[in-house]
């Protein structure tokens with residue numbers, strides 16, 4: 001193995017240079033707002049402040065699934081938070097999520113608005129509010145929550161570990177890529193074995209565990225993130241692929257993945273979502289631009 005670094009850590013770490021790589025401009029070792037900025041508020045009780053990264057998609061997929069199921073109370077305004085521009089450090093956003101990361105939700109249907117941050121907490125909050133996609137049977141609920149928390153604990157190795165060093169770091173470090181490729185392949189194998197024995201992640205029904213895992217691991221298996229499909233031999237994970245294809249084919253999932261999207265084909269980007277008809281406008285745009 002080649003040694004690409006010669007670095008002896010000092011006694012005390014100081015923030016004396018940019019970290020380098022993509023996102024270097026927004027990385028900093030302190031929390032809190034950098035500027036005053038109120039958040040916009042739309043007409044629906046649910047206000048979502050987000051971006052269509054895998055963490056953001058989880059919530060918009062659930063909201064679109066709830067609406068498709070007939071839960072009119074799940075109508076929402078989705079506002080774009082452009083993290084590359086540091087909008088997560090505005091005072092209004094920090095008041096909703098002190099951790100300065102998308103997604104963040106404000107439920108204004110209560111007398112005092114309820115803030116919810118961390119995508120897993122948002123999924124549980126909405127699933128409980130509408131009584132959907134989170135089983136009530138003790139065993140099924142435990143299975144669903146176990147996989148949901150598995151995702152929350154595992155994805156940082158995929159995103160912050162593998163994805164960062166494989167795709168975003170300013171230079172390739174073999175040690176780091178090896179370490180995280182190994183872990184991500186192990187995680188894919190965990191999922192593959194699980195999906196060999198059940199249709200959905202938590203069992204026979206489609207739950208928030210599927211919605212949490214799909215954008216990360218389904219996205220990885222289908223080559224939608226990091227362009228690492230060949231590198232990780234994702235074709236080996238046939239059950240993950242079967243499950244990902246089934247879910248990516250769902251209309252609410254397609255809609256959820258478009259919301260707050262600012263990358264990819266323009267027809268697939270819906271920067272803000274305030275009404276179900278916003279998607280129709282997008283389809284018309286697509287038809288007229290063909």
Ligand SMILES: N[C@@H](CCC(=O)N[C@@H](CS)C(=O)NCC(=O)O)C(=O)O
Pocket residue numbers: 026053054055056083088100101102103117118119120
């Ligand atoms: N554990 C959090 C992670 C959220 C997260 O990492 N969000 C990223 C985008 S995917 C973000 O907002 N990054 C901005 C930053 O780090 O400044 C969750 O699941 O909600």
